[in-house]
Amino acid sequence: MHGAEAPFQRIVARIRSAIAAGELRPGDRVPSTRELMREHGVAMATATKALTALRREGLVEPRPGVGTVVARPPRARPEAVPDSPAPLERVVATAIxxxxxxxxAVLSMRRLAAALGLPTMTVYRHVAGKEELLLLMTDAAFGEAPLPGVADGDWRSRLETSARLQWGVYRRHPWAAEVMSFTRPPMAANAMAHTEWNLAALDAAGVPLPVAMHATMMLANHVRGTAINLEWEAGAEQDTGLDNVQWFTAQEERFARITATGRFPTFLRLAMLGPDAVDFELDTLFEFGLTRLLDGLTRLVRDER
Structure with missing residues (x-):
């Protein structure tokens, strides 16, 4: 006789069945470790083990900024035809x-070629290397959310529009925040359009262009700086099996030892307000910073007039 089915195996079987029945479709989010713990009354290690088993079966996959989702079935690999290279748009879309x-970290020209079903050297007919590939990917990502064709509204609403569109790009493509730079910005026209949009808005409000450029960079840096955490956070949850709440819970003992020294009385007072006193969600942090920055720029615009 076989032993009783382990709890993690029951979870795996249930999710596997839901996928097979079409109740969960490719791209649909599956329950997180925290949700599995609550729904099935299991420990975190058991929930993590179940998701790991599903990933090994190829049934689910991590998606940065979203969580674990049902994996798409692998496509049949086309026959490699060196003399018929894939169009550039397909190369860029596959890389994205x-x-x-x-x-x-795992994107390479070799892996991209394998995903396209082409020899690596065929891909190099379209892009000179990874640096050019990243430029094209960034341009395509920002091109998915174009700025309005008519610049209506005052300078503040226009800057807010740009910031929210940028945040949306990073939400969909967390890797793009890593590619963007202020010291060596990528010459991607669709990304540069945001700089032009903001400069024009502040210029029309009477702000000198050098000051307008600093303001534009400050705002873009807030969006990108917050978005940098999207991919890191998703990777950390995948590697540890802990979401943010679970991670903080696991740190309680260490936090107690540190604050017991008396060096952090204000920090301790904040912690004693409870876990819901501060919202650490990245969307909340983005909104808070955006509002404060626009409030500050309101004074700047008034002083420059």
Whole structure:
């Protein structure tokens, strides 16, 4: 006789069945470790083990900024035809799909070629290397959310529009925040359009262009700086099996030892307000910073007039 089915195996069987029945479709989010713990009354290690088993079966996959989702069935690999290279748009779209799923760290020209079903050297007919590939990916990502064709509204509403569109790009493609730079910005026209949009808005409000450029960079840096955490956070949850709440819970003992020294009385007072006193969600942090920055720029615009 076989032993009783382990709790993690029951969870795996239930999710596997839901996928097979079409109740969970490719791209649908599956329960997180925290949700599995609550729904099935299991420990975190058991929930993590279940998701790990599903990933090994190829049924689910991590998606940065979203969580664990049902994996798409592998496509049949086309026959490699060296003399018939894939169009550039397909190369870029495939690279974006790979980076969205697994991050930039695992994106290579060799892996991209394998995903396209082509020899690596065929891909090099379209892009000179990874640097050019990242430029094209960034341009395509920002091109998904174009700025309005008519610049209506005052300077504040226009800057807010740009910031929210940028945040949306990073939400969909967390890797893009890593590619962007202020010291060596990528010459991607669709990204540069945001700089032009903001400069024009502040210029029309009477702000000198050098000051307008600093303001534009400050705002873009807030959006990008917050978005940098998206991919890191998704990777950390995948590696540890802990979401943010679970991670903080696991740190309680260490936090207690540190604050017992008396060096952090204000920090301790904040912690004693409870876990819901501060919202650490990245969307909340983005909104808070955006509002404060625009409030500050309101004074700047008034002083420059």
């Amino acid at each position: 799909r790979l980076a969205d799923a697994d991050g930039l």
